[in-house]
């Protein structure tokens with residue numbers, strides 16, 4: 442990493458320079474704020490260690506200028522001992538950390554390592570975003586800037602440039618297929634086919650022929666020779682969705698194809714080969730299935746060379762507004778805006794069906810409402826119901842209904858409590874308790 446030290450104290454500069462160079466960093470030095478800004482203008486600097494008190498240009502002002510030149514630059518401000526007040530204002534200027542003199546080198550190192558991780562993630566995310574921008578034809582838009590999503594993008598970048606099989610886990614609708622396609626499109630196999638097999642959707646007796654193909658006459662109905670998905674995916678990626686649904690017998694056949702790189706068409710004699718990268722997805726926990734003997738352990742390890750876990754939407758609520766905007770832009774046939782309250786309800790909802798559910802909610806709401814403003818009342822009932830529960834409205838309604846039933850039973854029985862309790866199916870004691878709770882008294886006529 443390129444680190445700039447800006448400090449007017451030559452001893453301090455030398456100490457830090459030696460220390461950081463020994464850690465393998467390229468270190469630049471400046472004796473005042475103005476020189477530091479000049480270096481940032483001329484050189485790619487990742488991190489700057491700034492003494493707050495410097496001649497010519499103070500650390501604060503120098504930082505503001507550096508940020509204007511390069512908003513991505515990371516900065517640690519070094520302040521005098523006990524200068525916490527200034528530290529707060531310095532953070533507002535965009536310093537990532539502040540350190541007090543005398544510097545504690547191990548803690549400095551730890552903070553620098555944290556910056557390195559963040560920079561690595563930033564670079565990978567930028568690479569994925571560049572690739573998506575360079576290919577406007579890509580049918581994929583991956584929305585989300587939450588920390589979980591950025592981390593995911595960085596993993597996707599690393600995974601896509603490797604040749605290994607990938608297992609993508611995550612609840613239904615979290616975007617497993619989208620990520621599988623993205624890995625394919627970002628990798629070296631992008632010009633070869635991406636072939637998808639939904640293991641849950643193919644009848645068991647047709648599965649082998651679907652995957653490996655069949656020869657003419659191999660079984661009733663096999664009028665022609667047919668190539669399987671393995672062959673079709675040659676050179677590219679085979680995406681096995683819901684792989685947990687694969688019956689054990691087919692798991693063995695898949696394992697053989699993966700282990701030996703060979704397979705046979707149903708009814709065929711000769712072995713065929715195909716060069717295929719396998720990406721699998723499952724919303725079931727395959728580890729538990731392995732423990733229960735429902736999924737072959739050896740197959741699991743073959744498929745799970747790299748593992749990606751997609752977080753449920755409720756764990757990255759920051760992404761919800763951007764996703765809504767994305768789906769509104771995709772599905773609205775008129776200019777539509779969400780009221781602040783409606784957005785609030787949507788951000789708080791739990792989304793058991795994750796992004797797919799949010800997509801459907803937006804679609805349904807757009808179809809069922811007219812006009813350009815979506816209010817909470819326009820949202821589907823399950824979303825509104827959840828909101829009522831959230832706000833304790835459910836309890837309120839239950840109590841209102843209960844009170845009404847008590848009064849009506851009492852009126853029907855001319856306020857004879859024994860009989861009213863009987864109609865209500867509760868004891869007289871409970872009836873009296875509830876009458877007290879709701880303040881129900883016979884109205885004098």
Ligand SMILES: Nc1ncnc2c1ncn2[C@@H]1O[C@H](COP(=O)(O)OP(=O)(O)OP(=O)(O)O)[C@@H](O)[C@H]1O
Pocket residue numbers: 582583584585611612613614615616617618619620682722724767796797800
């Ligand atoms: N980050 C995202 N940005 C934009 N759209 C997304 C995102 N994640 C998911 N989607 C959309 O949500 C829908 C569901 O995604 P996908 O089919 O990839 O989920 P899945 O995890 O494979 O679901 P299942 O487990 O049910 O097969 C798709 O329409 C997809 O385009």
